[in-house]
Structures are given as C-alpha cells and as structure tokens.
Amino acid sequence: MKLYDELVARGLIAQVTNEEEIREMIDNGKATFYIGFDPTADSLHVGHFMALCLMKRLQMAGNRPIALIGGGTAMIGDPSGRTDMRSMMTKETIQHNCDCFKKQMERFIEFGEGKAMMVNNADWLLDLNYVDVLREVGACFSVNNMLRAECYKQRMEKGLSFLEFNYMIMQSYDFYYLYQKYGCNMQFGGNDQWSNMLGGRELIRRKLEKYDSEAMTITLLLNSEGKKMGKTAKGAVWLDPNKTTPFDFYQYWRNVEDADVMKCIRMLTFLPLEQIDAMADWKDAQLNVAKEILAYELTKLVHGEEEANKAQAAAKALFVGGGDDANMPTTEITADKLVDGKIGFLNLMVACGLAPSNKQARQLVQQGGILVNDEKMDDPTFAVTEEMLREGVKIRKGKKVFHKAVLA
Numbered sequence: 001m002k003l004y005d006e007l008v009a010r011g012l013i014a015q016v017t018n019e020e021e022i023r024e025m026i027d028n029g030k031a032t033f034y035i036g037f038d039p040t041a042d043s044l045h046v047g048h049f050m051a052l053c054l055m056k057r058l059q060m061a062g063n064r065p066i067a068l069i070g071g072g073t074a075m076i077g078d079p080s081g082r083t084d085m086r087s088m089m090t091k092e093t094i095q096h097n098c099d100c101f102k103k104q105m106e107r108f109i110e111f112g113e114g115k116a117m118m119v120n121n122a123d124w125l126l127d128l129n130y131v132d133v134l135r136e137v138g139a140c141f142s143v144n145n146m147l148r149a150e151c152y153k154q155r156m157e158k159g160l161s162f163l164e165f166n167y168m169i170m171q172s173y174d175f176y177y178l179y180q181k182y183g184c185n186m187q188f189g190g191n192d193q194w195s196n197m198l199g200g201r202e203l204i205r206r207k208l209e210k211y212d213s214e215a216m217t218i219t220l221l222l223n224s225e226g227k228k229m230g231k232t233a234k235g236a237v238w239l240d241p242n243k244t245t246p247f248d249f250y251q252y253w254r255n256v257e258d259a260d261v262m263k264c265i266r267m268l269t270f271l272p273l274e275q276i277d278a279m280a281d282w283k284d285a286q287l288n289v290a291k292e293i294l295a296y297e298l299t300k301l302v303h304g305e306e307e308a309n310k311a312q313a314a315a316k317a318l319f320v321g322g323g324d325d326a327n328m329p330t331t332e333i334t335a336d337k338l339v340d341g342k343i344g345f346l347n348l349m350v351a352c353g354l355a356p357s358n359k360q361a362r363q364l365v366q367q368g369g370i371l372v373n374d375e376k377m378d379d380p381t382f383a384v385t386e387e388m389l390r391e392g393v394k395i396r397k398g399k400k401v402f403h404k405a406v407l408a
Contacts, residue, residue: 001273002027003061009273010266012054014191014217017201022214025186029062033186034178036121036171036193038070039097040089043240044104046230046252050218052108053268053301054188055116059109065116066184067105069098072125073170094122104239107302117182121174128173137173140206141199149195168196175200179213191217221267224259239302246303247329250311253295255400261290269297318402332408333389342383345372352403354395364397371396 004023007013016022025031035051037044044052055065071094089097102118109116146152146168152160175197178184187197197215204213221229230237237252238244244252256264266276271293282290292312300308314328331352337343343351346361349370355361362380364370370377373394384393389407396402 003057006273007054007057011263012050012219012267014219015194016216017198017214021212022186022216025214026058026061026063031058031063031186032066032182032184033058033063033188034066034068034175034184035188036068036070036073036174037101038074039094039101040074041236041238042097042100043238043243044101045236045238046221047228047236048239049230049268049298050221051188051190052105053270054218056108057270059116064114065109066178066182067102067109067116067118068174068178069101069118069120071095071098071120071122073121073167073174075122075126091122100240107239107304119178121170121177124177125170125173133169133173136207137169137176137203140203141169141172146195146199168199171196172199172203175213176203176207179204179210180208185213187213187215189215189217191220193217219267221264224257229256229260229264241303241307245329246299246307247311247314249302250295250299250308250315251400253298254291254315256291256294258287261287261294265290265294265297269294270301271297318396328394328402328404330404330406333405334408335386338386341386343389345377345382345384346380348384348393348405349395352395352405354397354401354403369398 001009002023003026022031026033035055037048037051055067059065071091074089074094074097075091098120105111105118111118146165147156149168152165152168171193175184175187187200189197194215194217197217201213201215204210223229236244237249239249241249253264262276262280262282265271265279266273269276279286279290292315295315296308296312299311303311314326318328333343333348333351337347337351344358345365346355346358349355349361349364350358355364365377365380368376368378374396384405386407389405393405394402395405
C-alpha cells in the first residue's frame with residue numbers, strides 16, 4: 001500500500017485540493033511541504049500530535065518537511081476557533097517558545113542538509129513594507145470572500161479586529177514565500193485552516209501564474225462525543241515532560257474511552273495496518289490491552305523507549321498490583337514542612353499538587369475520593385508521620401490519579 005492510500009485507510013485526510021496530484025506527489029517523494037506551528041506556549045501539546053506524525057510519515061516516504069514556526073504570525077494571533085482575541089506576546093517570549101518547539105520536534109522529524117528544515121516566518125514577515133503588502137498582496141484578496149471564511153464567521157458577532165483580519169493574508173504569504181525560496185509545493189494543516197491554505201494557493205497562482213501548489217487538511221482528533229482530545233481537568237496534555245510527566249502522558253492514553261481506543265491506534269501509532277485490522281473486533285478485557293498498546297507506543301514516540309518502559313511499569317504496579325512503583329509521580333517533602341515530626345494530610349495533598357488549597361483537599365477527603373496506601377482516607381485531620389514518609393505514602397485521587405510522597 002502506498003502512502004496516500006495508507007493515510008486514507010488511517011482516516012487522516014479531511015480535505016484536499018487535487019487528490020490525484022497530491023497522491024502522485026507524496027507517493028513518489030516529490031513533495032516539499034510545510035506545516036505551520038504558532039508558538040503560543042512553550043511546549044507542543046497533543047493537539048499538534050497529528051501534524052507531527054503526518055510529517056514523520058511523509059518524511060519516511062522520501063518527502064521533505066518544512067516546519068514553519070510562526071514567530072511573525074504569532075504577533076497577530078490566529079482567530080480560527082476563537083471567540084475572543086488572543087493576548088499579545090513579546091518577541092522574547094515568542095523566541096523562547098520557538099526554541100522549545102524545535103527541541104520537541106526533533107523527536108519526530110530528522111533535520112539536516114537535504115532533510116527536514118525549520119524556518120521562522122518572523123524572518124520575512126517582520127521586514128515587510130506595509131504599503132508594498134497592500135499593493136502587491138492585498139490586491140489579490142477579496143474582502144467578501146474572506147468574510148465568508150469559517151475562521152472569521154465565529155468572530156464577527158463579538159467583533160473581529162483589523163489586526164486579526166490580516167492573519168489569512170500573512171499565512172497565505174508564507175506559502176507564497178516558501179514556494180519561491182524552497183520550492184515548497186504543498187501545505188498541510190488542521191481542518192480549521194482550510195480557508196487560509198486556499199488563500200496561499202490562490203496567491204501563488206495569481207502572482208506567479210504557477211499551478212502546481214496543493215493543500216491538504218488533517219482530520220481533527222475528536223473523541224466519540226465530538227470533542228477535541230488532548231485536554232484533562234488540569235488542562236492541556238503537553239509533550240514537554242516538565243509540564244506533563246511521561247507517566248501522566250501514558251495514563252492519559254491508557255484511560256481513553258473504549259469507543260476511542262482503536263481510532264487512536266489507527267490514526268496516531270506507526271503499527272502496521274494489518275496488525276491494527278486484526279484488533280478491530282477486540283472487546284471487553286482486550287480493549288484494556290489495546291489501551292496499553294496505545295499508551296506505550298505514543299509515550300515511546302514522544303519520550304523515548306526508556307521513559308515508556310518506566311511509565312508502563314509504574315502503571316502496572318498501580319493497577320495490576322505487581323511490578324515496581326519507583327516511577328510513580330513523586331514529591332519529596334523536606335523536614336522543614338514537618339511540625340513535631342508530622343505534616344497534616346491536607347497540607348500534604350497541596351504540597352503534592354493534588355489539590356490547589358486545603359479547602360479543596362478537605363472536600364475531596366469528605367467526598368470519599370482519596371485512598372492512602374490503598375485504604376480510604378475519611379479523616380481530614382489525619383497527620384502523616386515522618387516514619388510514614390520514609391517508607392513512602394501512596395495517595396490515590398479518584399480512579400486515575402496516583403502520587404507518592406517521600407521524605408527528602
């Protein structure tokens with residue numbers, strides 16, 4: 001099976017400008033393509049996962065990826081999917097985020113001479129002359145057509161700033177610039193970027209009279225309820241191990257709903273389709289095995305095999321009752337937090353990040369949602385002794401959050 005057919009079989013393709021042209025290009029390694037990432041945080045997250053995996057798949061088939069970091073467009077802010085205006089970031093913050101992105105992307109994509117490359121659109125957008133852009137680029141865009149774009153419709157009721165209105169033009173200019181400088185003939189992105197991507201293709205056609213640029217959007221990663229995956233009660237699931245530990249990352253995928261596990265394996269892992277097809281009829285206990293496979297494969301992809309093995313061992317220690325719990329998320333409690341050789345259990349929960357305040361920790365205890373060393377904790381006045389901390393105190397919050405407190 002060639003690449004395009006595999007992408008279809010995995011359910012990764014949403015929209016294409018010209019199916020036959022795109023099939024010919026990517027199947028034969030003729031595509032130099034780009035995907036843009038706006039550095040609005042200092043880490044990539046699960047929402048970027050589809051794009052990163054697609055870049056990896058295409059590079060493995062001989063195509064050349066360009067990872068475009070939106071250092072310039074981030075100074076405007078993408079209105080797609082927003083009902084409010086994004087906060088403005090400083091150049092220093094944007095540059096820091098760009099540096100973090102590159103480090104994480106290197107897990108997926110091989111950079112180097114003749115391989116993948118990373119560019120920052122700040123290098124060309126920030127030097128543009130405003131009047132020149134209006135004359136040379138603005139004349140190619142119809143305001144009527146732009147306002148019909150889905151990314152702007154959602155903002156029109158509350159008000160769309162002129163700053164954000166320019167985002168489509170800037171993203172279109174990226175494609176135009178990369179086409180000329182690097183021979184970039186394809187753009188990939190999320191389904192919510194379709195209007196912006198068509199704008200870039202049209203700009204190339206009108207300005208250069210070239211008709212060999214194409215665009216394709218990637219299926220959004222949604223759960224069985226139609227909601228975007230990649231968020232927990234704590235917020236986004238990050239690829240940075242300092243923001244979401246490898247264990248928590250593993251646990252996120254280990255705990256996906258039964259209805260979502262096979263779809264995630266098909267779309268996100270690099271397991272052969274034949275192996276995945278053989279799992280299609282798995283039910284009940286077999287789905288738990290499928291979830292372990294999903295969690296392990298994705299943790300290995302993002303954090304490496306060693307961290308995946310540690311996370312799997314820690315999870316089995318917690319849920320199966322065997323193995324080593326040394327890799328469970330752990331907080332070291334220093335002696336200065338003890339009073340008369342003890343620390344209040346509510347204070348301990350806050351110190352471990354299991355509750356934002358003593359008040360909320362108390363509510364969790366009173367609601368019966370806390371276990372300590374596998375015993376239900378129902379006394380909010382309980383104090384943990386220094387001796388207990390030396391041995392390690394295992395705290396379970398609800399069904400899925402595990403933590404260990406030890407004496408530093």
